[in-house]
Amino acid sequence: MKTSRGWWAFAGILSGAVGLALSYAAAALLHVRESPVVVVAEGFADLTPGSVVKWAIDTFDKDDKKILVLGIMLFLTVTFAVLGRLARTRWWAAMIGFCALAGVAVIAVLAKPTPSPIDFAPIVVGLLCWIVALAILAEWLRRWEMVADGDEPAIEPMHTRRHFFIAAGATAGFAAFGGLIGRLAGSARRRAEESRRLLRIEGITAPDVPNGASFEIDNVSLWQTPSEDFYLIDTAFIKPTIEPADWQLRIHGMVDREITLTYQDLVSREITQDWITLNCVSNEVGGDLIGNAWWSGVRLAAILAEAGPQEGADAVLQTSEDGWTCGTPLGALMDDRNAMLAVAMNGEPLLIEHGFPVRTIVPGLYGYVSATKWVIDMEVTRFDEIEAYWTGKGWSEQGPVKIASKIEVPHDGDEVAAGEVVVAGVAWFQHTGVSAVEVQVDGGAWKPTELAATPNIDTWVQWRTTVDLDEGDHQIRVRATDRDGNAQTGAIADVLPDGATGWHTIDVSVNA
Incomplete structure (x- = not known):
């Protein structure tokens, strides 16, 4: 036989590519948010242990999802090549392999909170394309082999080879066409962006940085973090795109009255606005997974009061449009803090990446137990009856923020001139507040710093001081004290399971 196994592997890869491309096109045409590859990637991430997820975030930062998708694509490429070679002698084995891949995608869809029949359509399209494409390419490869072996002497070898390459070219063309159609049909993002751009919400005002x-x-965090620079942590491989007219929030469970809110219902209520600092539980000591913004929305306390939580309820299981969940203490949503369904950030409708059209903001809690982007469901329940996304991966059930502070000027490793050196940064303890910040040089006495003004206890506070440094190497650390008089602990703890602790410490070199 003159056809090499490489051509069979090539046929498998080409068949796999056209199936993936046309399944992507089907997902876009049917307005299914997740193509099969994405739904499997999200399912894989859901099943990954929390320690591995933390390692991926620490190692790859914002590229962790891209790395996972690339890894899945590499795995699929190798698998398609193997299935193509299997088809040469064991066609049934290749078909079982394709069905197994489709089965993994089906399981991933079924694992979503509310799968619908239409969600399975792209998987079916992909599977059929795999089978049909490989069958066509395999037919011409077998004819090529038969001619080369002399079993069909009346047919020119070049003729069969040409037909195989024509079939391969057509398959590649279909793959390219499917990818193009998917891209053109994937207009949901563009429609959502257009709706966001044209949206006007009565009662939303532009932010004004408080005096003092x-x-x-320079190099100290801006009081107001620009929306496009605000840190991003979520599990969505493709950000949900919901137009305001299509958004609804269902509040149910242990309540006297189930409530369903439309976007218009929500923004017709009284708008509340406030400066609120958010920080991620994955933020290392001195890290930058933190930001401060002017949030606008509707307080949750009044809405939940209308629903009437029943006796014994102590939690609200929030669900995002992409299926992510978090368990939030019911008391934190109904006390005097400004917990809200936010519709705007820094005076503009939320960016899609930050939860447009509606997300949850709860001062004083880490985001993994409160800050649900693209929120569509709230079930009033009990903590002992639920398991949310991150708590199922080893993180604590409730996540109140911890007092923290960091040095931003100078940076760790900087070289500075001897004499008076400005040391400055930020500190935060949302919903309790910071009363003092101190710095220490080379293990000496703690020195108080000057604090900037803050409009409330839910934001960070800037601090500054000067220290006199002689030539040589020095170590500077910082600690904060809350408004109840409790000093920030120097005990070092990792972010898992409920947030890092320790004093942020930097080293500087001082030149004469």
């Missing part, structure tokens, strides 16, 4: 809140020191 910023020392205006």
Whole structure:
């Protein structure tokens, strides 16, 4: 036989590519948010242990999802090549392999909170394309082999080879066409962006930085974090795109009255606005997974009061449009803090990446137990009856923020001139507040710093001081004290299971 196994592997890869491309096109045409590859990637991430997820975030930062998708694509490429070679002698084995791949995608869809029949359509399209494409390519490869072996002497070998390459080219063309159609049909993002751009919400005002809140020191975090620079942590491989007219929030469970809110219902209520700092539980000591913004929305306390939580309820299981869940203490949503369904950030409708059209903001809690982007469901329940996304991976059930502070000027490893050196940064303890920040040089006495003004206890506070440094190497650390008089602990703890602790410490070299 003159056809090499490489051509069979090539046929398998080409068949796999056209199936993936046309399943992607089907997902876009049917307005299914997740193509099969994405739904499997999200399912894989859901099943990954929390320690592995933390390692991926720490190692790859914002590229962790891209790395996972690339890894899945590499795995599929190798698998398609193997299935193509199997088809040469064991056609049934190749078909079982394709069905197994489709089965993995089906399981991933079924694992979503509310799968619908239409969600399975792209998987069916992909499977059929795999089988049909490989059958066509395999037919011409077998004819090529038969001619080369002399079993069909009346047919020119070049003729069969040409037909195989024509079939391969057509398959590749279908793959390219499917990818193009998917891209053109994937207009949901564009429609959502257009709706966001044209949206006007009555009662939303532009932010105005409070007097005295910023020392205006270079390299110290801006008091107001620009929306596009605000840190991003979520599990969505493709950000949900929901138009305001299509958004609904269902509040149910242990309540006297189930409530369903439309977007118009929500924004017709009284708008509340406030400066609120958010930080991620994955933020290392001195890390940058933190930001402060002017949030606008509707307080949750009044809405939940209308629903009437029943006796014994102590939690709200929030669900995002992409299926992510978190368990939030019911008391934190109904006390005096400004927990809200936010519709705007820094005076503009939320960015899609930050939860457009509606997300949850709860001061004083880490995001993994409160800050649900693209929120569509709230079930009033009990903590002992639920398991949310991150708590199922080893994180604590309830996540109140911890007092923290960091040095931003100078940076760790900087070289500075001897004499008076400005040391500055930020500190935070949302919903309790910071009363003092101190710095220490080379293990000496703690020195108080000057604090900037803050409009409330839910934001960070800038601090600054000067220290006199001689030539040589020095170590500087910082600690904060809350408004109840409790000093930030120096005990070092990892972010898992409920947030990092320890004093942020930097080393500087001082030149004469």
